[in-house]
Amino acid sequence: MSQLTPDSKNELQGKRSSNGSGMSRRAFLGISAAAAAALTAIVVIKRPKPDETLDKGTESAVETEQFIFTSCLNCPTRCAIKVRVVNGKAVRIFGNSNSPYSDGKTCPRSHVGLQVLYNPDRFTTTPLARVSGRAKGNGVDLENDFERISWDEAISRIAQKLGSISPEKLLMLQGLNTNSNEDLIRQFARAYGTTNLFHEESLEMAADVEGKRMADGRDNSGYELRSENASETSTKYILAFGASIVESEKPLARNIHLWGELRRGTPNGSKVVVIDPRYSVTAAKADQWIPINPGTEGAMAMAMANVIIGEDLIDHDFIDNWTTGFENFKTVATSYRFSPEEVAKITGVDAEVIRETAMDFARSRPSVAWSGESATSWAYGSYASHAIFCLNALVGSIDVPGGIVYQESPPYRPLPLDVTEGGISFRELADLVRNGSVEAALGFNSNLIMSVPSTKKWNDALKNLPYYVHIGPAMNEMAAYADIILPACTYLEEWGYESAIPGSGYAEARIKQPVVSPLYESSAIATILYDLATEMGSPVSDPFMAMGGSAVGFGEEFVRYRTETFVSWEDFRRDGVWVGEDYQYYKYDEIFHTPSDRFEFKSTHLERLLNVSLPGEDTQRPFMMGIYRPVMEMRSGVQNCPWAQEVFLVMDGIGWNNVVEMNREAAERMGIGDGDEVVVESEFGEIEAEARVRQGILPGAAAMATGQGRYASGRWADDIGVNPNEVIGIEYDEESGQPSYFSTRVKIRKA
Amino acid sequence: MAKWGMIIDLDKCVGCQACSLACKSENNVPHGSPHEWKRHQDLYWHKVIAVTEGEYPTVNTQIIPMPCMHCEHPPCVNVCPAKATYQRGDGIVMQNFRRCIGCRYCIIACPYGSRNFNFKDQADEEYDRPDLPPDLDLSYVGHIGPWPYPRRTRGVVEKCTYCFHRIDQALEKGVDIGSPDGVVPACVEACPAEARFFGDLDDPESEVSRLLATRNSFKLREEMSTHPKTIYLPR
Amino acid sequence: MQLSFTPIKGTSRKYKVLVAVLAVLALTGIVAYMVSYLEGLRLWGINNSVSWGQLITVDIFFIGLSAGSLVVSSLVYVFGQERYKPIGRMAVFMGLLLMIGAMVCVLTDLGRPEKMWRLFMYGYLSNMKSMFAVNGIFYAGYIGLLVAYLAAALANSKLTKVIAPVAVLWAILVHMGTGAIFGFIETRGIMYSPLKPVEFISAAFASGLALVMLLSYVTLKLGKRPISKDMYVSLGRMLIVLIIVLVVLVVTDKLTHFYPPARESVLFLTQGPWSWIFWGMQVTLGYVIPLIILCHPKWGKTVKGIMIACLICVIGIFGERMGIIFPGLSQPLQYYPGEIEGVWGVRGGFPIMPAETLMTVGIFSLLGLMYVLGLKFLQLLPTAGSEGTADEGSEATAEQKALAAEGGTT
Ligand SMILES: Nc1nc2c(c(=O)[nH]1)N[C@H]1C(S)=C(S)[C@@H](COP(=O)(O)OP(=O)(O)OC[C@H]3O[C@@H](n4cnc5c(=O)[nH]c(N)nc54)[C@H](O)[C@@H]3O)O[C@H]1N2
Ligand SMILES: Nc1nc2c(c(=O)[nH]1)N[C@H]1C(S)=C(S)[C@@H](COP(=O)(O)OP(=O)(O)OC[C@H]3O[C@@H](n4cnc5c(=O)[nH]c(N)nc54)[C@H](O)[C@@H]3O)O[C@H]1N2
Ligand code: SF4
Ligand code: SF4
Numbered sequence A: 001m002s003q004l005t006p007d008s009k010n011e012l013q014g015k016r017s018s019n020g021s022g023m024s025r026r027a028f029l030g031i032s033a034a035a036a037a038a039l040t041a042i043v044v045i046k047r048p049k050p051d052e053t054l055d056k057g058t059e060s061a062v063e064t065e066q067f068i069f070t071s072c073l074n075c076p077t078r079c080a081i082k083v084r085v086v087n088g089k090a091v092r093i094f095g096n097s098n099s100p101y102s103d104g105k106t107c108p109r110s111h112v113g114l115q116v117l118y119n120p121d122r123f124t125t126t127p128l129a130r131v132s133g134r135a136k137g138n139g140v141d142l143e144n145d146f147e148r149i150s151w152d153e154a155i156s157r158i159a160q161k162l163g164s165i166s167p168e169k170l171l172m173l174q175g176l177n178t179n180s181n182e183d184l185i186r187q188f189a190r191a192y193g194t195t196n197l198f199h200e201e202s203l204e205m206a207a208d209v210e211g212k213r214m215a216d217g218r219d220n221s222g223y224e225l226r227s228e229n230a231s232e233t234s235t236k237y238i239l240a241f242g243a244s245i246v247e248s249e250k251p252l253a254r255n256i257h258l259w260g261e262l263r264r265g266t267p268n269g270s271k272v273v274v275i276d277p278r279y280s281v282t283a284a285k286a287d288q289w290i291p292i293n294p295g296t297e298g299a300m301a302m303a304m305a306n307v308i309i310g311e312d313l314i315d316h317d318f319i320d321n322w323t324t325g326f327e328n329f330k331t332v333a334t335s336y337r338f339s340p341e342e343v344a345k346i347t348g349v350d351a352e353v354i355r356e357t358a359m360d361f362a363r364s365r366p367s368v369a370w371s372g373e374s375a376t377s378w379a380y381g382s383y384a385s386h387a388i389f390c391l392n393a394l395v396g397s398i399d400v401p402g403g404i405v406y407q408e409s410p411p412y413r414p415l416p417l418d419v420t421e422g423g424i425s426f427r428e429l430a431d432l433v434r435n436g437s438v439e440a441a442l443g444f445n446s447n448l449i450m451s452v453p454s455t456k457k458w459n460d461a462l463k464n465l466p467y468y469v470h471i472g473p474a475m476n477e478m479a480a481y482a483d484i485i486l487p488a489c490t491y492l493e494e495w496g497y498e499s500a501i502p503g504s505g506y507a508e509a510r511i512k513q514p515v516v517s518p519l520y521e522s523s524a525i526a527t528i529l530y531d532l533a534t535e536m537g538s539p540v541s542d543p544f545m546a547m548g549g550s551a552v553g554f555g556e557e558f559v560r561y562r563t564e565t566f567v568s569w570e571d572f573r574r575d576g577v578w579v580g581e582d583y584q585y586y587k588y589d590e591i592f593h594t595p596s597d598r599f600e601f602k603s604t605h606l607e608r609l610l611n612v613s614l615p616g617e618d619t620q621r622p623f624m625m626g627i628y629r630p631v632m633e634m635r636s637g638v639q640n641c642p643w644a645q646e647v648f649l650v651m652d653g654i655g656w657n658n659v660v661e662m663n664r665e666a667a668e669r670m671g672i673g674d675g676d677e678v679v680v681e682s683e684f685g686e687i688e689a690e691a692r693v694r695q696g697i698l699p700g701a702a703a704m705a706t707g708q709g710r711y712a713s714g715r716w717a718d719d720i721g722v723n724p725n726e727v728i729g730i731e732y733d734e735e736s737g738q739p740s741y742f743s744t745r746v747k748i749r750k751a
Numbered sequence B: 001m002a003k004w005g006m007i008i009d010l011d012k013c014v015g016c017q018a019c020s021l022a023c024k025s026e027n028n029v030p031h032g033s034p035h036e037w038k039r040h041q042d043l044y045w046h047k048v049i050a051v052t053e054g055e056y057p058t059v060n061t062q063i064i065p066m067p068c069m070h071c072e073h074p075p076c077v078n079v080c081p082a083k084a085t086y087q088r089g090d091g092i093v094m095q096n097f098r099r100c101i102g103c104r105y106c107i108i109a110c111p112y113g114s115r116n117f118n119f120k121d122q123a124d125e126e127y128d129r130p131d132l133p134p135d136l137d138l139s140y141v142g143h144i145g146p147w148p149y150p151r152r153t154r155g156v157v158e159k160c161t162y163c164f165h166r167i168d169q170a171l172e173k174g175v176d177i178g179s180p181d182g183v184v185p186a187c188v189e190a191c192p193a194e195a196r197f198f199g200d201l202d203d204p205e206s207e208v209s210r211l212l213a214t215r216n217s218f219k220l221r222e223e224m225s226t227h228p229k230t231i232y233l234p235r
Numbered sequence C: 001m002q003l004s005f006t007p008i009k010g011t012s013r014k015y016k017v018l019v020a021v022l023a024v025l026a027l028t029g030i031v032a033y034m035v036s037y038l039e040g041l042r043l044w045g046i047n048n049s050v051s052w053g054q055l056i057t058v059d060i061f062f063i064g065l066s067a068g069s070l071v072v073s074s075l076v077y078v079f080g081q082e083r084y085k086p087i088g089r090m091a092v093f094m095g096l097l098l099m100i101g102a103m104v105c106v107l108t109d110l111g112r113p114e115k116m117w118r119l120f121m122y123g124y125l126s127n128m129k130s131m132f133a134v135n136g137i138f139y140a141g142y143i144g145l146l147v148a149y150l151a152a153a154l155a156n157s158k159l160t161k162v163i164a165p166v167a168v169l170w171a172i173l174v175h176m177g178t179g180a181i182f183g184f185i186e187t188r189g190i191m192y193s194p195l196k197p198v199e200f201i202s203a204a205f206a207s208g209l210a211l212v213m214l215l216s217y218v219t220l221k222l223g224k225r226p227i228s229k230d231m232y233v234s235l236g237r238m239l240i241v242l243i244i245v246l247v248v249l250v251v252t253d254k255l256t257h258f259y260p261p262a263r264e265s266v267l268f269l270t271q272g273p274w275s276w277i278f279w280g281m282q283v284t285l286g287y288v289i290p291l292i293i294l295c296h297p298k299w300g301k302t303v304k305g306i307m308i309a310c311l312i313c314v315i316g317i318f319g320e321r322m323g324i325i326f327p328g329l330s331q332p333l334q335y336y337p338g339e340i341e342g343v344w345g346v347r348g349g350f351p352i353m354p355a356e357t358l359m360t361v362g363i364f365s366l367l368g369l370m371y372v373l374g375l376k377f378l379q380l381l382p383t384a385g386s387e388g389t390a391d392e393g394s395e396a397t398a399e400q401k402a403l404a405a406e407g408g409t410t
């Protein structure tokens, strides 16, 4: 892919002169053989470099300086941040200390936002339209396969297309987007009349959410890590089932901050136990690491329930008054099949360890059992998630300080159209795209092709998508399938609002303000939607008009429309955040939205949790491939960020790469050494990558970091590492239709 | 005079590397590339290392963030022929780019790999920061704006400065240094786990002194008798 | 016995070709340097672990040879051993050239050579605690002394007797100082040793002597000048002693460090990835083979045998220099006990990069050029008529033959 050169920087260049530069770096002023140097044959070349810059007086070149509050979008946590803007250039990102959610702390990726904004490979032109007849997919050349069209032209072409198809034939894809943009996308979809809204978050979260929903009928439960000097309410015990709390698990910045407080804050610190086939950063930092056979977490949770019920360590008050189905659950859990000894056979965790963990968990209250997305990306993922969630109910950790809380959201002014349904599942998406019932698709900040399992299989389907409009700030793999590319702003150039994701309980709204005006020709997603809707006219434009839209500042107006009911515009802009009332615990009479209005223990499917296949069972493909997100994976930055790349895998001291992590003993048996090239082969595909032989991983498992393996995402991302999704298989969770990412069996051999 | 020191609590630290990135961002340290990474020619003022011991399943990995240790007896100062590396009265080991001749002797002498040589011109314009004030004579405290490095000087050795610019500015303005609302180095400020502390080791009232008095602590490579002022609290 | 010295004519085609080739190579080196200077030292093999590379290796090699040459010259000018007189002037000249070569190496190795004057500020702007700055004084003084020494020797001046001992003592200082640059660095186990300065000077004597013997022989041979077999045989004896002293020092040093607990560096040196340098070059080529040849009842008595021993010894001592820089710097620093993962714990690598290699070749060529020109313009070589026979080593290499043919026309 060739780059459109950013001709940009013009305005910056004007200001740069204050520093006396205009340095033609390589200027070569002459060679003079000085008398003394003649002796030693040294050639003195006048280098126009350092001193000319350095010896400029002591004046600061800062002309204007601003600190602008906005919010981060390098992962779904959406932390409040503060950006220092000097002479019109964003130079530094800090946390916003007005935000109690993470106490003004941010994770490392927040700093890298500068490189998302000033990504050298951003679209620098007006919209691009595919020259008809040019092939889609890998190998697209922006210069030759696309022609520039004006924004007006692009909007009217899309409007025409959308006007000409029946609404249910439109598919809308969403990657990670600002909350306010998500709301607008849904308004647009509703007004237009399509329900085919796919959220890439549901690629992994759906099963986990589904399992919890079975119990409480809600999808906004979160783990409140609580750290306070009054130690009874501080979280005492954290049991993480595949949740890498300090590496990826949302809300990351908040987790890390509270981790620090929990470790030293309370008199004895809280205990953390990590159940993960891979020795993750979280496992390394925890008190105990329990390696487990992938996919057997549900069984492990049930065995723990077996012990907790057997030892009568349950919270009778809560269970008797606020739950249903406990008797059946108890019968299943206490059956012989879920005894620690039996479960030990499939989990690979000693019965004694299971027993101890269960007792500790039940005795050190408040305790939480936290299910990560990975532990539940399984065929029976929802049930596993349910089983793990039930552990919290057994020990009464529901809606108590330091336990499970239900996230409140800011009291936004209602949207004109009521949109409740969550969109389609991955299984439905796959069916839609495969059987050709999509006539047009809009992708908002999407990189679907990189995120779906069995990436290669999607190539043909996406190539045959009749009309795809890609909306995003920079070239990526998805854009290669586009018929029209609309250069969008990054999160640092647009208006919007974000709400706190589950974790704190109390609500927090965060403003998003442009820290610099949109670079190049890019436009905010809010503006794009507004333009498209007005171009299409009523009824599509109705909700946009209702929110007071004027052509010039719709993005800003929309945010005011939604938030002015609870926070004054001046305060919101000045503080960057609005924080709701303190969270009220123990609201058992209102929090459960199940048919019974109680916490529901389900038992009918729990037996299936024992019905798992284990690593090594398939002798052809003895390894189970697991995938994780290292802290430096930039979700919306697509890794085109050198700062993130340099320190990509901290546990392995590896940058600019991702590797196949294998247990040392297992690797030695196959004659694979650290750093060897290996081929990982599954039913679905084959990849070649570097092996990393380490002690910290289950012998039957292999792990790989996601985020790498891009081929069209820019100079710092392309051809670095491989995308593990190429070998991941497609199997769906029964309840949620989520793909199961972790059940893929692979064979590993030396290349 | 104060004696600045840093404390890193390894129990709180989660190896997130926010410190490394904040340092790059604050001090405009150029980024590398895959090629330079392989060749070990990229620049870091701060690194986070992982050290593993033991065998599956009882492995133990320590994750250790490493800025410059600002040794009390710094070998790098001893060996620098040009007085380009020197120790300030407040104990900060500084690097004067204008004096440095690029002999790299200090890299060889530093027991902590804290020093990196600048092998190239800054490549990308976006990291060329005209907004930053020029490199000042380091004895001059009265400069405005907290960033000393608008552009890089190739051919010299660089290292962590304990963010001296922040400290000097705070001293000048009379702002407290090291306390929760005071001024601290960028990496300390950015640490989401609040695992890092900065302050005056000579002041018995300071947070760092209090931590040293009440907790176990250790220094890296104590056998080198460099007496680091970056001190760790073990897990 | 009265010796007279005359220059060579240097008018033959072969001589001119030789000069031209050396000049071109030296020029290539200069261009390589200019490119490196403009592009940054990223063009070289050096990096943040192995931050000294080819040039510093060559530098300390040259310094050693220079000090060694001076010691040979001292036999004549200090101890008045007349039989070594034929090679006296050449030894002084080589001492000067090699030192210049060494200085070219250090100074071009700097990241910012335009600031090199800071090295020679003698405490005013330089730090006299740094062995590097101390050596700045040694080096500058040394070059001055050498120029004076050479001038005096060429003029057959009485002053020679005065300058010579000072120069020789100074050479020893220079070389011990250079050893101290390495020996004082505690963090690099392979370098760190109180014996380093002594070991350096001892290696310098051995290699310097070997080089003077070798070069003078080749020059005399090609220049069709008289060659004294006895002189070389007795110098060969001396070489035996020097090598044995060196071996004793090295064994003492390594054995001390081999003793637990802090033995990682010696293990790294002797068993690590660079052990071929230690065993193959330093020990085998530097010590064992030369000793075998020199002590051999027959080979040790023939000029040819001695010359081969000298050549191998010089190469071996070059290996010893490499053995300080490369293993010394690539041994990972153990920040914390345990296995340091990935890039922060890997051993440093050192790729052979074109720019740096061309510079190395260029510097060698530059010295060669200066030497060849020196032969033409200075009265360095003894004329025929002195004692000794001139018919050893009849089977010269192809290159030597070419040169011999040329020498015939001088
Ligand atoms: N193997 C495997 N696959 C997985 C997962 C897994 O664990 N394992 N996880 C799944 C999960 S949970 C998720 S959430 C998905 C993530 O899947 P995606 O949402 O597809 O992930 P991103 O890589 O964040 O893609 C977002 C795109 O938005 C663009 N973008 C970046 N910044 C901005 C901006 O500021 N504004 C706009 N308009 N666009 C921007 C970028 O071009 C980027 O390509 O992946 C899923 N896929
Ligand atoms: N740094 C970073 N953070 C992110 C993101 C990012 O891209 N980068 N993306 C965000 C998004 S969209 C999401 S959905 C979340 C997801 O965050 P998490 O829920 O934490 O998910 P992962 O990081 O995919 O995996 C967490 C751990 O599960 C382990 N694991 C893998 N397979 C299994 C298994 O079968 N059983 C068990 N018990 N463990 C297993 C992995 O080794 C890994 O340590 O992260 C969010 N935070
Ligand atoms: S946790 Fe996510 S939103 Fe918060 S700072 Fe990190 S990347 Fe940004
Ligand atoms: S920022 Fe803090 S928690 Fe993160 S690696 Fe650095 S010291 Fe550790």
Ligand code: SF4
Pocket: B068, B069, B070, B071, B074, B075, B076, B077, B093, B109, B110, B111, B112, B113, B114, B115, B159, B226
């Ligand atoms: S850690 Fe290294 S660079 Fe820092 S003061 Fe000590 S010796 Fe000098």
Ligand code: SF4
Pocket: B079, B080, B081, B082, B083, B084, B085, B095, B099, B100, B101, B102, B103, B104, B105, B106, B107, B156, B157
């Ligand atoms: S490289 Fe610079 S700072 Fe380091 S020793 Fe040489 S002159 Fe001093």
Ligand code: SF4
Pocket: B022, B023, B024, B026, B027, B045, B046, B067, B068, B159, B160, B161, B162, B163, B164, B185, B186, B187, B188
């Ligand atoms: S103290 Fe400043 S210079 Fe040193 S590592 Fe921290 S941020 Fe970097």
Ligand SMILES: [Mo]
Pocket: A200, A201, A204, A205
């Ligand atoms: Mo996600």
